[in-house]
Amino acid sequence: MLGAIFRDALKNLSGNLLRSGLTMLGVIIGVASVIAMMAIVEGGQVWLVSSIERLGTNLLFVWKKRLTMEEKRMFAGRNLKLRYDDALAIRERFPDLKVAPIIEIDAQVKAGERNYSGRITGTSPEFSDIRNFHPALGRFFQTTDIHTWNRSVVLGKTIAEVLYGSQSAIGQQLKIGEHRFTVIGVMEPKGEIYGQDRDEMVFIPITTALRFFKGNDKIRSMIIHVPNRNQMEEVTHKLHQFLIQRHDGVDDIRVRNQGDFLGAVDQTIWTFRIVLGGIAIVALLVGGIGIMNIMLVTVTERTREIGLRKAVGAKRKDILQQFLIESTTISVIGGCFGVILGIFAAYGFGNFVAQSMPGGGDWGAVIKPTAIVIAFVFAVAVGIGFGLFPAMKASKLDPAEALRYQ
Amino acid sequence: MLITLSHINKIYTTGAVEIHALDDLNIEIEQGEFVAIIGQSGSGKTTLLDIVGCLSHPTNGDYWLNEAHINKLPDSELTTIRNQQIGFIFQTFHLLPRKSALENVQLPLMYARATRTHQQDRAREVLTMVGLQDRCTHHSNQLSGGQQQRVAIARALANKPALLLADEPTGNLDSQSGNEILSIFEELHRQGQTIVMITHDPLIAQRANRRITLLDGRMIADESTESRTQPVLQEL
Ligand SMILES: Nc1ncnc2c1ncn2[C@@H]1O[C@H](COP(=O)(O)OP(=O)(O)O)[C@@H](O)[C@H]1O
Numbered sequence: 001m002l003g004a005i006f007r008d009a010l011k012n013l014s015g016n017l018l019r020s021g022l023t024m025l026g027v028i029i030g031v032a033s034v035i036a037m038m039a040i041v042e043g044g045q046v047w048l049v050s051s052i053e054r055l056g057t058n059l060l061f062v063w064k065k066r067l068t069m070e071e072k073r074m075f076a077g078r079n080l081k082l083r084y085d086d087a088l089a090i091r092e093r094f095p096d097l098k099v100a101p102i103i104e105i106d107a108q109v110k111a112g113e114r115n116y117s118g119r120i121t122g123t124s125p126e127f128s129d130i131r132n133f134h135p136a137l138g139r140f141f142q143t144t145d146i147h148t149w150n151r152s153v154v155l156g157k158t159i160a161e162v163l164y165g166s167q168s169a170i171g172q173q174l175k176i177g178e179h180r181f182t183v184i185g186v187m188e189p190k191g192e193i194y195g196q197d198r199d200e201m202v203f204i205p206i207t208t209a210l211r212f213f214k215g216n217d218k219i220r221s222m223i224i225h226v227p228n229r230n231q232m233e234e235v236t237h238k239l240h241q242f243l244i245q246r247h248d249g250v251d252d253i254r255v256r257n258q259g260d261f262l263g264a265v266d267q268t269i270w271t272f273r274i275v276l277g278g279i280a281i282v283a284l285l286v287g288g289i290g291i292m293n294i295m296l297v298t299v300t301e302r303t304r305e306i307g308l309r310k311a312v313g314a315k316r317k318d319i320l321q322q323f324l325i326e327s328t329t330i331s332v333i334g335g336c337f338g339v340i341l342g343i344f345a346a347y348g349f350g351n352f353v354a355q356s357m358p359g360g361g362d363w364g365a366v367i368k369p370t371a372i373v374i375a376f377v378f379a380v381a382v383g384i385g386f387g388l389f390p391a392m393k394a395s396k397l398d399p400a401e402a403l404r405y406q
Numbered sequence: 407m408l409i410t411l412s413h414i415n416k417i418y419t420t421g422a423v424e425i426h427a428l429d430d431l432n433i434e435i436e437q438g439e440f441v442a443i444i445g446q447s448g449s450g451k452t453t454l455l456d457i458v459g460c461l462s463h464p465t466n467g468d469y470w471l472n473e474a475h476i477n478k479l480p481d482s483e484l485t486t487i488r489n490q491q492i493g494f495i496f497q498t499f500h501l502l503p504r505k506s507a508l509e510n511v512q513l514p515l516m517y518a519r520a521t522r523t524h525q526q527d528r529a530r531e532v533l534t535m536v537g538l539q540d541r542c543t544h545h546s547n548q549l550s551g552g553q554q555q556r557v558a559i560a561r562a563l564a565n566k567p568a569l570l571l572a573d574e575p576t577g578n579l580d581s582q583s584g585n586e587i588l589s590i591f592e593e594l595h596r597q598g599q600t601i602v603m604i605t606h607d608p609l610i611a612q613r614a615n616r617r618i619t620l621l622d623g624r625m626i627a628d629e630s631t632e633s634r635t636q637p638v639l640q641e642l
């Protein structure tokens with residue numbers, strides 16, 4: 001009997017193709033937007049996670065907390081700043097870790113007629129390994145450069161081109177501020193990450209930077225590589241305690257690992273999921289209202305048929321079932337088309353982002369089977385939910401009146 | 407007694423207006439009778455047939471069909487009674503469009519939860535009875551009015567009902583097709599089928615073996631062909 005009812009439903013729907021198609025359109029758009037939006041969010045997550053991991057793996061980040069005026073007053077006289085000493089002390093205390101202290105200076109770089117104004121990064125040789133960022137020509141500086149405050153400089157690819165064009169930069173002399181430096185390396189092209197173009201970086205040894213440009217030993221941050229991924233949490237904690245102890249018991253630094261950043265990404269992604277998912281579900285609900293509207297029209301049009309069916313023995317349940325199957329058929333077929341359209345839309349959008357967003361080259365939509373299942377289940381639920389009211393209305397019709405309805 | 411109607415009233419309330427469509431009707435119909443209900447338009451014939459056919463409840467009064475106290479039963483049981491014991495034939499046929507003759511006749515069998523093979527066998531059987539064995543796969547729009555009404559009769563007979571109810575079955579037909587339909591009724595009557603048929607045509611009513619005349623919801627005459635006239639008490 002269910003088979004017969006289902007065949008009837010298909011027959012009725014195909015009997016009025018234009019109307020069925022337009023009704024399905026709402027569901028198609030709803031399901032497609034659920035799938036496309038989920039694919040885009042998942043794609044965004046994959047992209048964000050991979051770009052965090054591309055920073056290098058097993059990393060810890062250390063930087064100074066901003067203190068309030070009150071805290072500053074309270075802790076006056078204690079050893080607060082994050083200093084180069086801290087980096088050296090960490091190396092001594094935790095010999096397994098690779099530590100790259102970092103400071104940044106704004107200065108002008110002059111090479112003959114050409115010049116460049118921007119940010120100079122002072123760091124240690126470990127930086128290159130930790131960030132997986134290596135020179136393409138020449139070399140990165142080494143421990144001896146650190147010990148001798150060597151005035152050697154490594155240029156990002158773009159900077160080397162700006163200053164020397166197609167000429168070889170290696171061995172060239174240039175001036176940073178008032179000080180003379182020798183170019184010892186040019187980095188490999190690396191592209192942009194988080195709005196920072198790594199091809200525009202300029203590196204000098206941290207000791208040189210502190211001595212010639214700062215006159216003190218305050219550093220901005222540290223990047224630390226932990227050899228064993230399983231020890232991340234433990235090392236994060238130990239390192240934090242160690243630094244607090246060095247800072248006369250004041251907790252004025254932050255130590256974060258990639259897991260913390262990934263956690264933050266996760267949180268952001270969830271926000272997107274909820275917002276975009278909400279929009280998609282509204283689209284689906286609007287589709288459902290379309291189904292309800294058409295089903296109400298159908299019930300009115302077929303009042304006499306309903307009366308006849310009841311006269312020959314259709315129970316309420318039979319009529320309810322008949323119209324529910326019809327509305328669900330609309331939503332299931334619409335759902336199928338919606339899945340297909342959603343997949344196309346997701347990949348289309350993925351390509352668009354990959355081409356138009358800076359650094360979005362490896363961005364792509366990620367379609368999870370769960371997204372398809374969720375969208376489909378929602379579509380069916382919408383078909384049943386919004387078909388219920390018209391079907392109830394049909395099942396409650398008085399047979400005598402329905403038969404004589406004009 | 408197949409049908410017992412006792413002090414049946416039906417009052418329609420539309421807004422502030424009350425229409426007394428049936429006024430204290432008392433009718434008994436025996437198994438195997440062929441009854442014609444006649445009366446002017448608006449006299450309450452259809453209203454009476456709806457009640458006898460368990461499609462609607464009387465406002466008050468008692469109705470027994472085959473020992474079942476109909477006006478005491480819930481709607482769900484009336485549905486079963488309509489399916490099992492009553493066959494309807496309407497002036498406008500009421501066939502489902504986009505369905506074949508066979509599928510239309512299968513409908514009451516489907517709601518009786520018969521198996522698919524039994525549905526088809528029985529549907530073919532009754533279509534043969536009304537002479538449409540070679541029209542099984544035709545859709546209703548491919549059939550003439552007379553043929554459509556014969557499909558409707560086949561549908562009404564599908565579940566072997568105790569009672570056949572027809573509301574102006576020839577009203578939409580030319581006289582020749584009408585005659586064919588009436589011949590089928592007469593044949594069914596000969597085989598013992600109980601039939602109640604509404605008509606406003608006295609000539610057609612003559613072919614029944616009993617005529618009940620309504621006027622403004624009251625019975626004003628009840629005559630049998632056998633015992634010519636049987637006047638009823640009326641306080642007109
Ligand atoms: N559903 C209804 N609501 C209100 N009045 C009705 C309804 N059905 C029938 N009537 C009224 O009841 C009376 C009897 O109608 P009906 O039984 O259809 O008469 P007939 O079939 O003899 O022409 C008429 O006056 C009609 O207008």
Ligand SMILES: [Mg+2]
Nearest residue numbers: 451452453573
């Ligand atoms: Mg009538």
